[in-house]
Amino acid sequence: MSDTHSGHESSGHQSSSALSPLADPGLPPHIYRRADTEPRAAKKAERQVAILFALSALSTVGFVASFVGIKKDAFIFIPLFGSTQAQQLALGMTLALSLFLIGAGAVHWAKTLMPDHEVTQDRHELRSSDEDRQGVIEVFREGAEAAGLGRRSLIKRTLLGSVGLVTLTPVLLLRDLGPLPGKQLETTNWKAGRRLVTDPDGKPLKASDIQVGAVAHILPEMPEGSELTLNDMVKDPVILVRLRPEDFNLPSDRKDWVHEGIIAFSKICSHMGCAVGLYEQQTHHLLCPCHQSTFDVETGAQVIFGPSARALPQLAITIDSEGYLIAKQGFMEPVGPSFWERSS
């Protein structure tokens, strides 16, 4: 290779500083390795590399043996790790060793036995010569001229128009990815008279089933033959909390949304839709584990900390003639995270 040259070379160094900097002494003298000068050391390095490769092969044999020899459901107890699937562990350890040793062997080979003389090659400026640049412009100009792009404006315009139009087709094709939102985000399965049943057992509840200080996870009771889908589970879950009636400090229009100290909120966080699953019994706070929005049950789940901007929607509840808890009405606002079309 013509522009490769080994060894020392110094070069002029430019600096914006007017004071002259120290001169480049060139590459420091080469330091030889033991294997370069002593045949015995080289032989030893060769043996080491070969041992690494051989151990790798041995480990692969171990891999095969673990694959056929260890039962899938055998567990082994290892301190610190606990109970582990024996086969997965053996397969992993042997494979890891096989791979690692091949790598270690190759690197050791390169470091001890392959030439370690540093080689110097020249760099060339990446920019093309003015001549080449001019040539390219020339070719383009000639090409454009030959095609008559400049003269035949009718062709140019119709081409641009047709290409522009055809790029719109994917937009149309993607239209059927999903239905339009409609009122889906604003509706739930809650409506007047619908019973509150436990999640996941589906049992209706009487006020006496919930003690002061307790919480219950609730879903709406669905009519015979229809079941809640996961899409319903994003909107319908409710969390029920019972406090002493005098603990509340609710807005006046919501005083009768509570039944004997039992209050119901949407369990879907008004921030990003996680389940607000944590209740602090001492402070009467509901906490969302995702982003720590904290809601105060006493004041109607007003936000007292965290990134959520709105209280959890409250579900008005009462009891039916048999004494079971029912919804007085549906949710009066959309549950879950905000969206552009939401009006409050």
Add this chain to the structure above:
Amino acid sequence: MTTGQRIGGNLANFVDERTGAGRALKKNLNKVFPDHWSFMLGEVAMYSFVILLLSGTFLTFFFIPSQEEIIYQGNYAPLSGLSMSQAYASTVDMSFDVRGGMLMRQVHHWSALIFLAAMVVHMMRVFFTGAYRKPRELNWVLGVGLLTLGIVEGFLGYSLPDDLLSGTGIRIAEAIIQAIPLVGTYVAFFLFGGGFPGTIFISRIYTIHVLLVPGIILALITAHVLLVWFQKHTQYPGPGRTEKNVVGFPLLPVYMAKAGGFFFIVFGITTFLGAVASINPIWLYGPYNPSQISAGSQPDWYMGWLDGLVRMAPNWETHAFGHTVSWNILIPGLIVPGIMFTGLALWPFIESWVTGDKREHHLLERPRNAPTRTAVGAMALTFTMVTLINGGNDLLATHFGLSINQIMWFSRIGVFVLPPIAYFVTKRICLGLQHKDRDTVLHGRESGRLVMLPSGEFIEVHEPIDQYARYSLTNHEQPEVVELQLEDAHGVARPGSVKEKIRARLSRGMYGEQVQKPTEKDLLELEDGHH
């Protein structure tokens, strides 16, 4: 000539007569690559990607990308009889019923973490050494693209098993999309084929995860490496190394053996982690159900900073004209990340505008010799670290018995206060190190030997350093401030434009304060005993 040589020769002849590959190979096989441990970081990222492709292909043979609800009847007893999606059930099955299935899942997840980590650390190396300067700005931009795609790909990947944790993550992603003004609700409904979660998103993100994004990543990596090839690798400065040459080892055999061997080492270590370190045990989380949640819900680390931003956001929301704008989601979820990644991509261009430096650079800079750049980097990292810490505020609170509210307030204030402090401190440290370098060149290195002079005074003996070390400490450039030109070429006064004034200001901030490196003259004076 042996038979092997003859067959090899014939084969080579066949290929060369049809492709002319010989010419290209002759030119490239002994191409020189500079050697430094920090140049391996990008290699780790690339090898991790190969491991991801290999282990991921294995996983596709067993994973069923379907949200069809089934009743689990497999071998993992605790889940027996539960209703779950095919996606979740097939992931559990491959973990417990396929030999090596658990290992491959864990290798895949671990290599994803390593892929992202290696990209970040590689990017830090490139940033702090100024490797992104002309002519490598485009490769920096490609790198930012790769990091972004890597984050998206990782998030989609751990969402596929449809477990409780990943479902919660997808729910949050959906809420971010839904928060986009005007089109958010529609985009969300199109992506999920209707209301969340629907029954189609697993198979959609499956295609995106195994085909679309990896395809783009592969193309970008190819372009990224080809550019390194054509532009030749940068090198650290030192004796014998200049802007016009490249000093190192030839591709064949040394680099081939080292790089090839290193691939196996990375693969081996990743497999070791997959074998011993349990990761994403989805069978413990249970299948996704929107009404359930587990405390301590955490994304993978490369999403942690985003989650931390969302957690610390103030609860601002605007309701006007029958519409809602959720600033509490838009700012941390889209606006701040948008600024961060745009700033990252544009940095090389911003820097070269401020410095007015349009030359090619192939010699790297030591971080201390570019104090402002290093300080800006430290500032950005500090910002990200604070957000990352806040992303784990619940775990920190439970592990260290702290109040979650206090950690949140620490982060909310710290995210504004700590980065400037990091900037200031880093800059001072860099300048201090420059002082130390100057001192070492002029007065030698501290030998640790104390000597008592006849007068009773103790001094430490300094040993002079050799010319190579001396050159290494003095070869860096010390650019000058771009001054505002208040006169034109004819000496007529002209007011500087606003743009020029900003630039002069920034340039002063960047280069206004430097420790003058020692020159030949300083050394001569010293030798004459004039100090």
